[in-house]
Amino acid sequence: MFSRTRTSVLAATAALALTAGLGLTVTGAHASGSKPSGSSGPSGSTGPSDSSESSQGSAWTAAWAASPQRASTGFKPNWSEDGFSGQTLRQVVRVTEGGDRARIRLSNAYGTSPLHIAGATIARTKKGGGAAVESGSVRRLTFEGRRSVAIPAHGQLSSDQAGLDLKPFESVTVTLHLARTTGPATFHAQSFATSYRADGNHVADAGAGAFDESTESWYFLSGVDVAGGGTGEKPRRSGGVVLFGDSTTDGFASSTDLDRRWSDALAERLAEAGTPRPVLNAGIGGNLVLNDSAWYGERGTARFGRDALDLPGVGTVVVLEGLNDIGFSESDTPTYKPAPEVSAAELIAGHRELIRAAKEKGVRVVGATLLPLGGSDHYGERAAKVSDEFNEWVRTSGEYDAYVDFDRALADSADGERMAPEYDSGDHLHPNDAGYRAMARAVDLEQL
Known part of the structure; x- marks a missing residue:
């Protein structure tokens, strides 16, 4: 654990x-006056400190982040x-x-x-x-x-x-x-x-x-x-935005070395709107809300504190996760077997853990509907039903502080079960660069 x-x-x-x-x-415990950072569970009771005062008394802000994983073969x-x-x-x-x-x-x-x-x-x-x-x-x-x-x-x-x-x-x-x-x-x-x-x-x-x-x-x-401000002005203090999730958040199928993940697109959109804020990527490809994986990291409910809530200066977390929980059991992939069949109620219970943890830390938490998965290796009658039930909960329950509807924003107008061709990387599961930009456009910036 x-x-x-x-x-x-x-x-x-x-x-x-x-x-x-x-x-x-x-100094596993600290450096430069930092407190230890541990993952304790979703609440993440202490973290890189550091939120943060530097030795000069200026608050630290996370400007870039990546979620740690154990050594593995990978893709x-x-x-x-x-x-x-x-x-x-x-x-x-x-x-x-x-x-x-x-x-x-x-x-x-x-x-x-x-x-x-x-x-x-x-x-x-x-x-x-x-x-x-x-x-x-x-x-x-x-x-x-x-x-x-x-x-x-x-x-x-x-x-x-x-x-x-x-x-x-x-x-x-x-x-x-x-x-x-x-x-x-x-x-x-x-x-x-x-x-x-x-x-x-x-x-x-x-x-x-x-x-x-x-x-x-x-x-x-x-x-x-x-x-610090770089040119003498006071640094911004509106709070960083952490995007927490799986391979879609991680940027799977985005262009290498071009910074085309949806986290990059959202940060650029915020700056263009005159409301710049740091955007941190806490995605891990293949990650699940409810179960650990040798390849895909610890379950979301276990790593949420370390990878999201404890980052210096975080003010908002956007959660997009669950497709692997419901889709791996439909897939023939050998990288996560046996994959349990997860119900909508079980997935919702996992998200409620994340919501509680964020609220305990005073962090705003925004939910996201799961993207269309029709035609992908994660698709099947059961997965489609669970996805629909989960997405409806995100839209109507009011348990998240706000939500963003990626399911509708990226859906094919001719078939709502599938991702629109112009946004599809080709596997019918992950967006391409244009799809990641569409995700950033789907966010109501005021909700952050």
Whole structure:
């Protein structure tokens, strides 16, 4: 159960014993004044703190996030099961909030031994440069004042702040030197963005020459936070929006390296409307509300606190999840078997857990109807019936603070059971880039 990922004194003590004399700071519990972040269940009673005051007294805001998963094979080749040894890992992410200071959050949630970070940097990404970063923008990251750190098994931490001016929608590059053997890596399987690897220590390189391997997953990196206004103005405090869900939220079938997920589209729409807010993606491909999966992460009711409610500065969560709960039992896919047949009442009960958890934290929670699934491998008479019943509950119950109707927004006008062809990625289950933009357009921004 992931509730044990809250870093304990015993874990920190064990890690300290392992790293004594090696110049490493053990801080699974906190860094830069942060509190421990654990997943306790849906309520997520404590989190990356950090909501947040920096050491200078400015509130931290999550500007980018990814939900951690245990190492697994996944749909595309990745490095999670083998891990890293004597290598440098470079990862590119796009922030949806700006500031003049930045820090990173690292997760060893599913590690069984301390994760040793020998060095880390953050920099602005060079446009069109792949693994290259802007010359002069590289900032060394420290952890409680030291360049190296060991994160205990099941722990996570934040770095100290680094002075770096970032604008909303700017890409940043985080580089980690993993000098020791990590073992299986806590990661996020489907990034739809390219990450890079090099042998040796290239943590401070501005150029891309050494980074001759690539993958489409993120490893150990679970967040980038910002503070300050970047140009002297006060940072926005309307509250970040977290999108919580499965592969549709994660951005499955969106264009790689182009930031075309529905989270990206929503952040852009908010900015265009003159109401900019950070939008954080807490989707995991294949995730379920009610059941854990080796490939698809812990169930939504277990990870909701860690991955959504505890993010620094969160004000609203939009929940879109349940198609896998009702659709895996219709599918021939071997990745989640045996799949239980889930009723509408059971799925609704799971969503009620999420609603209660959000309200306990004072976070606004918006429900979403499930997208049309006709013609997909998740479709069948039973799944269609449960989907209809669940969607009607979302629309009429009033239990969510508000709702967005993706079912109707993306439906084919000629067949409401199916996704409109112009929005269909081809599998009749996931939207394409245009479909993700349509999802963002379907949101009443006032409801956020």
